Amino acid sequence: MNGYPAGFVRILFATLTLLFASGLALVPNALDTRLGLDLGLWSLGGQRTWAAALHAASFFTTLMLLGALWTVHMRAGWVRRENVFSAILLLVAFGLLVVSGLVLYYGDELIGQVALGIHLLAGFLLPVLLFAHLIGAVQAQRRCGLRRP
Ligand code: HEM
Ligand code: HEM
Incomplete structure (x- = not known):
């Protein structure tokens, strides 16, 4: 990626992997507490x-890296x-994650359920x-011509 320090793309991918993994880890508990859905998946308990x-640390870092991008x-x-169509969809997905994430923090019960649905949809579309x-x-x-056909 032109104009960025060596290793920037690796840091970006590592951060997005942590973001996705921590989000995935939170899914069963979120479905259970917000929607009363126990799918019998893993349980984090006190963890x-x-x-x-980890989710908060990785989304702070993601937003910082998006600022740099x-x-x-x-x-x-x-x-x-160039490459604009998927880029716009990526930005829409990040936008939805940020807004629904804020609602997950501060919204009441009903709007929190809607926000969780949007957050998970955008989250799973991200990869x-x-x-x-x-x-x-x-x-x-x-x-x-920067890459051979
Ligand atoms: C308006 C928004 C964007 C446009 C127009 C755009 C455009 C492009 C273009 C033309 C390339 C290919 C050549 C190059 O590296 O310049 C590319 C690669 C890439 N873009 Fe974007 N992009 C946008 C947003 C994003 C966002 C939000 C992300 C964050 C996840 C991102 C991550 C990447 C990555 C990881 C590559 C591959 C770089 C590499 O392999 O060296 N882009 N993008
Ligand atoms: C930049 C992207 C993201 C931002 C800004 C973001 C933001 C947030 C915020 C603010 C919360 C509420 C904090 C909490 O309940 O502990 C949250 C929770 C959560 N996020 Fe994300 N997130 C992002 C990406 C993702 C992704 C990619 C996934 C899915 C793989 C995901 C899944 C979840 C889950 C399951 C919860 C727990 C909700 C709950 O306990 O009710 N997030 N996120």
Whole structure:
């Protein structure tokens, strides 16, 4: 990725992996407490606090990295009109995660249930959209001759 320090993409992927893994770990407890759905999946018990702390640490870091992507990567791609479709979907998914995450913190019971549905939908779509964006990146690099066909 042009204009970023070596290792930036690796840090981005490591952070997104932690974000997804911590979110996934929180799923059974969230379904149980918010929707009364016990799917018989894993239970974190007293470890939930640690998973929630890891989730918070990874989403703070994700938002910081998105800020860094905004200043160079997104503007450069936008000016060249490359890989824009999956990029916009990615940004919509992150936007929904942020807004629904805030509602999970501060909303009342009913709106919290709706927020959980939106949060999980956007959360599980995230890897799919990232994969689509990476395929688009390979195609964009081929078009510019930066990668062999
Ligand atoms: C930048 C992206 C994300 C942000 C800003 C974010 C934000 C938040 C916030 C603020 C909370 C409430 C804190 C808490 O209940 O402990 C939360 C909880 C949660 N998040 Fe995320 N999150 C993100 C990504 C994800 C992803 C990718 C997943 C799914 C794989 C996910 C799944 C969950 C779950 C299951 C909960 C627990 C909800 C509950 O206990 O009611 N999150 N998230
Ligand atoms: C308007 C928003 C965006 C545009 C127009 C855009 C555009 C592009 C383009 C053209 C490429 C291929 C060549 C290059 O690296 O420049 C690319 C690659 C990539 N994008 Fe984006 N992007 C956007 C947002 C995002 C977001 C939000 C993420 C965060 C997850 C992201 C993560 C990546 C990654 C990881 C690569 C592959 C880099 C590599 O393998 O070196 N992009 N993007």
